[in-house]
Amino acid sequence: MAVGLGPMSTLHPVPGFELGIASAGIKRPGRKDIVVMRCAEGSTVAGVFTTNAFCAAPVILARKRFLGPVRYLLTNTGNANAGTGEPGLANATRTCAKLAELAGVPENAVLPYSTGVIGEPLPVEKIEAALPAALANLSVDNWADAAAGIMTTDTLPKGASRQFQHDGVTITVTGISKGAGMIKPNMATMLGYIATDAKVAQGVLQDLLRDASNKSFNRITIDGDTSTNDCCMLIATGQAALPEITAASGALFAALKQAVLEVSMELAQAIVRDGEGATKFVTVQVNGGATHQECLDVGYAVSHSPLIKTALFASDPNWGRILAAVGRAGVPDLDVSLIDVFLDDVAIASRGCRATSYTEDQGAKVMAQEEITIRIDLGRGTCSETIWTTDLSHEYVKINAEYRT
Known part of the structure; x- marks a missing residue:
């Protein structure tokens, strides 16, 4: 039983960020185990990744691509695609290419994420077959379903959301995470996705995520094991009618920093509260x-x-x-x-x-x-x-x- 972790509070939609969920049946038939996320064109993306030398194929690929124009994030559960060598990297690349083809975007605009059992080949055909349904399901209101879709041994989905006002404009920060075991991140959490509609320069966004992660995800541990697949991503869609944040200063940056930290802290502590077998x-x-x-x-x-x-x-x-x-x-x-x-x-x-x-x-x-x-x-x-x-x-x-x- 998760310790002090109840139903998620309201997860506010983030303009310019959509989520779609589908079933590929990777570990069992009917389970929603594919999540596709779509970023508005022009979004900036920041990422922090596992320090485990045996990092998974999707980590290698996402780490190479996240600084470029990103349009889609593809997550599968049930298979980590870690310890799979060059075939694993080829499989991760292939799933991204298929999603890019279906969505009509460059292949490099798709980032992959996987979680599950280490050392088993990624079931590419199952994932490819589920992509059309995930794309058809895309909606700004699907945060809660996506939180459930990225779970592995978690007992409850994990999400957090904050809103604040600046110059009469509402800014939203919403995130989801998964993780219950193999938790001692050296970067972030098992998997975490946070989005905001603020417009933020990539360098500022990267520093913001790194700082928030060091105060939240990098301060949790369940069993001392750093995963092969840890990733946490922060996406700024730029849809809010406010100037771009180009420096780590000013009232707008301070308010955004506080909101991102609060969301990160809530998600990180939810992982601990849902630790495998935890009673305390x-x-x-x-x-x-x-x-x-x-x-x-x-x-x-x-x-x-x-x-x-x-x-x-x-x-x-x-x-x-x-x-x-x-x-x-x-x-x-x-x-x-x-x-x-x-x-x-x-x-x-x-x-x-x-x-x-x-x-x-x-x-x-x-x-x-x-x-x-x-x-x-x-x-x-x-x-x-x-x-x-x-x-x-x-x-x-x-x-x-x-x-x-």
């Missing part, structure tokens, strides 16, 4: 670091520890596991006598040892909650970082043990 949504906040990197090192050491994650699942306030993770995070010259650790507002460790005020009942009460904050103060400086993660349950093991069956 955990915020790991590290304060008092000498650098941001050492805060991240400590945060990820805690977030990735199987011992801590299983204790969270059991609602066991085994705080010694947290101290052990902090100590092995690799922070140079760490003075443990300065470190304080809290579960929510309950001090469990002070100056490197058990807090004198702490009782097991206090810790157990916090650990029984669905949402928990682990706060660590290193006492070394002024830097802080926050990471969102989950517990590790029996269900996570079951889902991944049976993923291909």
Whole structure:
């Protein structure tokens, strides 16, 4: 059951951005597993991609093409087209070529995205056969259906939307994402698509996406595994009747930046809340670091520890596991006598040892909650970082043990 994740709120249409959904039956007959997105002519596109060296064929192709004029994005679920070598790249190219032919655009104007099982050939014929239906289904109102269409092991679709006014004009930012396992992005999320009708120069848009991703998608982890297929795209259709944003300054840019960050943050946290088998949504906040990197090192050491994650699942306030993770995070010259650790507002460790005020009942009460904050103060400086993660349950093991069956 997704932790604190209910039905999506209203996803506002973005003028100049349409979505179409169809069924190719890649993993099972009838499942809506193809999503085509169409950008208005003249749209600018920004992208961030996985750092995994075994990146999937569609990542290779999308990364090459996204700076050019982009008109269509093609996503399939059920097959990652990763670990497939040159044949996989040829298959990704072929699906793009088919969509380009049907839509009457240059082949390079189509970007591919895939998610699913790694190492299996892409079922090109099934995808090609579904493209006419996806094109016929294109609509600005299809965000919710598209959010469901890109799911794999997700239990719920994920979407977020914001609107703001500038000089009497309404600007919309809407996005969807998918991901529930193999989550520790080094760029973005498993798959994420955010669109706005603002007009934004590509360089400004790219910096905006990178900054938003670093504050949201790059601060989540479920299992410490960086996917082969991670991509997040930000599309600016330019349909709003406002001047182009050509610099990272001014009131319009500031408002757009805030809206994109809020959408990115909501989508990223939804991925954690829907983590495979998750029963807890955990915020790991590290304060008092000498650098941001050492805060991240400590945060990820805690977030990735199987011992801590299983204790969270059991609602066991085994705080010694947290101290052990902090100590092995690799922070140079760490003075443990300065470190304080809290579960929510309950001090469990002070100056490197058990807090004198702490009782097991206090810790157990916090650990029984669905949402928990682990706060660590290193006492070394002024830097802080926050990471969102989950517990590790029996269900996570079951889902991944049976993923291909």
